[in-house]
Structures are given as C-alpha cells and as structure tokens.
Amino acid sequence: MTDNVIIIPTRLEATRLPNKPLKKINNKEIILHVHQAAKNANIGEVIVASPNEEIYKLINSVKGICVKTKANHETGTDRIFEVFDKYLNRKPQTIINLQGDMPNIQPEAIRMLSNHMKKNSCDISTLASTFKDKSEIENINNVKVIAKEALLDNQFHEAIDFFRRNKGEKNGNTYHHIGIYAFTKEALLRYVSLERTKKELDRNLEQLRALENNMKIHVGHTFSPPLSIDTEEDLKNIQELMKE
Numbered sequence: 001m002t003d004n005v006i007i008i009p010t011r012l013e014a015t016r017l018p019n020k021p022l023k024k025i026n027n028k029e030i031i032l033h034v035h036q037a038a039k040n041a042n043i044g045e046v047i048v049a050s051p052n053e054e055i056y057k058l059i060n061s062v063k064g065i066c067v068k069t070k071a072n073h074e075t076g077t078d079r080i081f082e083v084f085d086k087y088l089n090r091k092p093q094t095i096i097n098l099q100g101d102m103p104n105i106q107p108e109a110i111r112m113l114s115n116h117m118k119k120n121s122c123d124i125s126t127l128a129s130t131f132k133d134k135s136e137i138e139n140i141n142n143v144k145v146i147a148k149e150a151l152l153d154n155q156f157h158e159a160i161d162f163f164r165r166n167k168g169e170k171n172g173n174t175y176h177h178i179g180i181y182a183f184t185k186e187a188l189l190r191y192v193s194l195e196r197t198k199k200e201l202d203r204n205l206e207q208l209r210a211l212e213n214n215m216k217i218h219v220g221h222t223f224s225p226p227l228s229i230d231t232e233e234d235l236k237n238i239q240e241l242m243k244e
Contacts, residue, residue, distance in 0.1 A: 004044030004114055005092040007083050008034055009069075009076040010100030012052045016230055021055055023235055025103055025242050030229065031055060033103030035064055041110035044092070048100070049083045074196070075206050077181075081192045095188050099179035104242055105226035112220060113182045116156050122218040123187035124210055125156060128175035129225030136176060140164045141230045143177040143205065151175060151221035159217040162205050175221065179228055181207070187215060 010021045010031055017023070021031035031048065038046040048059045051071040059066035067087045073079045080097050084090060094117045096110065109127060116125050128145050131137050137144070144166070148158040150173050162177060183191065191210055200208040210217055227238050 002044035003093045004096070005084075005088060005094070006038045006041070006044060006046045006096045006098050006110065007049050007080040008038060008047070008098045008100045009049045009079040010034075010052075010055060011050055011071075011079075012054065017232060017235065020229060020235075021050075021100055022058070023229075025235075025239050029058060030103045031058065031100050032062060034098065034100050034105065035059065035062070037103075037105045037107050038098055038110060039064075041107040041114070043096075043111060043114045044094075047083055047087070049079045077188075077206055078192065081188060084188060090185065090189070093185050095183045095185065097181045097183065099228060101229045102179060102226035103229070104238065105178075105180070106222075106224050109178075109222045109224065109226070110180070112154060112222065113180060116218065116220060117182045117184065120184075121216075122156075122158075123184060123215040124191075124207070125182045125218040125220065126159065126207070127178040127180055127222050128219050129178060129222055131174075131176050137166065137174070141228075141234075143179075144171075144174050145177040145219050146171050147173045147175060147219050149173065151219065153221055153223050156218040156220040159207075159211070159219040161211070162207050163203055164205070175219070176225060177219075178222070178226060191215065 012019050014020045022029050048066040049069050056066045067083045069079050069082045146161045197209050197212045229235050
C-alpha cells in the first residue's frame with residue numbers, strides 16, 4: 001500500500017444522465033477513461049468506489065480495483081471515506097478524490113495536485129482553469145472558484161469561495177473549478193466528522209463545508225481543463241472533442 005491513493009467515486013443513478021459512467025467515448029466507457037488517466041498518473045493505488053455491480057464487473061475486467069460501497073451515501077466524499085476507512089484501514093497519508101465523469105483529465109494535472117500536497121501547506125487542494133468565454137461563466141453546471149490571488153499555470157493560492165450561480169457581483173480571480181480534491185489524512189477524518197452546512201446544501205457544493213469550518217483549501221491552475229459530463233449535450237461535446 002502506498003502513501004497516496006486515488007479513489008474514484010461513481011454510480012449509475014445520476015438524475016440528469018442515468019448510467020453516465022457506462023456511456024462510451026471512442027468505444028470505451030467514461031469510467032474506464034478516468035481510471036486509465038489515474039493509473040497513468042503513477043502516484044499510488046487507484047480504486048473505484050461504487051455501489052453498482054455493473055461498474056464492479058467492468059473495473060475487474062481490466063484488472064482494476066473496485067470496492068463495492070453502500071448505496072445510500074449523501075456525498076461522493078462519504079463514499080471515498082468508506083473505502084479509506086474499511087478497505088484501506090485509514091493508512092494512506094494523501095487521498096485524492098477524482099470525479100468519475102471527467103474522461104479527458106490529464107495525468108499531469110493529477111500529479112500536479114499530488115506534488116502540491118507534499119508541501120503540507122493546506123488541508124485540501126483542488127484545481128481550476130480559465131473560462132473560455134462568458135457562456136461558460138453563466139452556465140450553472142460549471143462550478144466557479146474564487147482564489148485569493150490571480151492564478152498562473154501550475155501555481156496554487158488559497159480558495160475563498162465556490163458557487164454555481166453568479167448573483168451579478170463582479171468577482172475578481174474567478175476560475176472554472178475542476179472536480180478533483182486532495183485531502184490530507186487528518187483533513188479527511190475531520191471533514192467527514194462535520195455536519196453538512198447550510199451553504200453547502202443551498203449551493204449543492206461539498207467543499208463549502210470545509211471553508212465554513214476554517215479548513216484551508218488551495219486551488220491550482222491548469223491550462224488543460226478536463227470537462228465534466230452532466231447532460232447529454234455535454235456527452236456529445238466531449239465525444240467530438242476526444243475524436244480529435
């Protein structure tokens with residue numbers, strides 16, 4: 001067992017795009033694209049966490065590790081904690097929560113996040129990219145993060161807020177948040193012990209629980225943003241993009 005672990009929480013019951021992990025891009029399931037990118041990052045063990053037998057069988061078919069989890073977790077972080085707690089016996093020092101719907105994530109981005117955690121300068125770290133145009137900013141499916149300072153490539157600064165819907169205010173240093181988090185062991189243990197907060201529930205963003213409890217989140221900038229898939233339109237767009 002390594003000090004670093006990548007855990008990919010995924011399930012078939014997404015309301016906007018059911019069976020999303022098994023949708024195919026270039027004749028390969030989305031979850032397998034993500035799993036391969038995590039393996040290619042080569043920073044530690046890679047584990048898929050899912051309650052679904054279909055995903056369990058698929059990951060096993062490529063000789064990967066999939067841990068069957070409870071079906072009724074409230075959040076993806078709860079699902080990765082079950083694996084960390086029961087399968088890994090709380091041993092890894094850094095736990096990366098990689099969302100299972102980002103098939104074009106680059107291994108270099110995962111490594112960048114892992115390398116930052118070695119500095120022991122924050123509780124949680126995550127990634128962001130620059131918005132391409134106004135429509136990306138206005139899209140409520142795109143999560144935004146505000147950094148304390150302007151981000152340059154491969155730089156990390158403190159994150160001060162996350163939101164989906166801009167209320168009209170001008171927010172400097174606002175970036176397109178990417179759904180990947182690295183926790184220290186201590187931060188994950190503390191995070192799951194905290195009650196869900198009002199802001200977290202109102203905005204449907206787990207990371208606000210950490211901010212509202214004074215946990216330090218660092219956000220780093222990457223020029224190659226992975227695209228998450230929330231709708232059928234997102235799926236078609238990324239199918240076209242990855243053809244190239």
